[in-house]
Amino acid sequence: MRIALLTYSTRARGGVVHTLALAEALAARGHDVHVWSLARGGDGAFFRPVDPAVTVRLVPFPDRPGEDVGERIVRSIDVLGCAFAAAHESYDVVHAQDCISANAVPTCVRTVHHLDTFTTPALAACHERAIVRPSAHVCVSAAVAGELRAGWGIEATVIPNGVDAAAFGAGAADVAGRAAWAGRVGRYVLAVGGIEPRKGSLDLIDAMALVQRRIPGLTLAVAGGETLFDYREYRAQVLRRIEQLGVAVELLGPVAQADLPSLVAQADAFAFPSVKEGFGLAAMEALAAGVPVVMRDLPVLREVFGDTVRFAADVPGLACEVLASVAQPDPQRVIAGRRLAEAHTWDAAARAHEHFYLASRVGLGA
Structure with a gap:
């Protein structure tokens, strides 16, 4: 499969660690994997080297002095979304790993690592869209899947993280x-x-x-x-x-x-x-x-x-x-x-994602 994994940052956060490790494990299983990310503040690479078998697509995202969190998130969505659309790439699966990337692309599957609570209306709306718009969902634990079920009536596939x-x-x-x-x-x-x-x-x-x-x-x-x-x-x-x-x-x-x-x-x-x-x-x-x-x-x-x-x-x-x-x-x-x-191996996580992609039949031709 040709797979796009999207994340919001090149820096070391749990969701970014997950994205890179999953990408490498999927590539090791023979898939053509592209990782898309915003490159914040002039970053030229991820926080660690990435296996050359994975194609890295970094989108420049310069800092703007005085920009508040809400403005930065909205701009993040716009910049990543425009770059992804302009590339005219064809993927079998488009997989968003966070709220920003799930808002940036029109059709995707989504991993919900955890659920946040926002009081700002714009951020709350972003969070809601990133949950309800994806065609299928992965959660890294049954507890988070239970939150999705209770709050939105969404049934998610549980695939635990791997660990190096x-x-x-x-x-x-x-x-x-x-x-x-x-x-x-x-x-x-x-x-x-x-x-x-x-x-x-x-x-x-x-x-x-x-x-x-x-x-x-x-x-x-x-x-x-x-x-x-x-x-x-x-x-x-x-x-x-x-x-x-x-x-x-x-x-x-x-x-x-x-x-x-x-x-x-x-x-x-x-x-x-x-x-x-x-x-x-x-x-x-x-x-x-x-x-x-x-x-x-x-x-x-x-x-x-x-x-x-x-x-x-x-x-x-x-x-x-x-x-x-x-x-x-x-x-x-x-x-x-x-x-x-x-x-908890990343190979096991990659195998489970293969089954999920094939069973859900989503993100095709995005």
């Missing part, structure tokens, strides 16, 4: 890489995804204040942070809380993909206090690296991770489980976590 278990498993054996992170940060609990409301950053700061009373030398390291939305006010609130509570935090910003496995593997524990998720890919990567994971007790995360992680419902619980993970790591849970991660 080999790369993150190799991080544990990267002695030099791990030593470099230990030298830079010391002992640390790691969170990936930056500072934003959905990631539960404020609760994590409060929890780490409790943890550091017991283990003063244990830093919180926060990696990542690229996002389309403007969380400056929330970030300022988090930074004030860090100062008020005296929490030791290392804000690493975006981390090069080659350095990420050793960063994850060196962590004493991986914290994942998100208030909303569709799967939890970063946490699955931590399991692949053999790192204890503590996460918020959400139905979707119970579904995906089962008993391979520790769950917490509130800030004291999060602190308690982090302390337990650091003080008494559970070898059986670590082994089970690695096995779970290794079972």
Whole structure:
């Protein structure tokens, strides 16, 4: 099949990681796969190298000073849509991976990684169109598929994410890489995804204040942070809380993909206090690296991770489980976590997508 996968950014976010890995797995199975993306702010490539078997189609998207989030999203849709239409490409399947790309093309299938809530009318309308217009839907967990069914009466095909278990498993054996992170940060609990409301950053700061009373030398390291939305006010609130509570935090910003496995593997524990998720890919990567994971007790995360992680419902619980993970790591849970991660392959995801494309018969000739 000739397949177009569309995403909204070249930078490291869960949906972009998914898009590239799925594209490569489909190409390895003999399909002609093109990945379309906006290249924001002068980006000339994705955050990591892409297998040459995949054709990359980047659409320039220069920054505009003073542009608000709503204006940026509307412009994103227009720019990506115009470039895609102007190319006059013929694809058997057009597969949008997010709200922006689903609005940019007239006919597509859509993966719903998670559902957002918008209060701005224009953004709420974009979100609604990106759900109801696609001809068929994929969700990465049954929990998100249940939200689609309950909210819109849409039946979605559930295809879980894969994970590059080999790369993150190799991080544990990267002695030099791990030593470099230990030298830079010391002992640390790691969170990936930056500072934003959905990631539960404020609760994590409060929890780490409790943890550091017991283990003063244990830093919180926060990696990542690229996002389309403007969380400056929330970030300022988090930074004030860090100062008020005296929490030791290392804000690493975006981390090069080659350095990420050793960063994850060196962590004493991986914290994942998100208030909303569709799967939890970063946490699955931590399991692949053999790192204890503590996460918020959400139905979707119970579904995906089962008993391979520790769950917490509130800030004291999060602190308690982090302390337990650091003080008494559970070898059986670590082994089970690695096995779970290794079972989630991108080849299996690609095979499931093949069946989905053939069964749905959508996106033909788009």
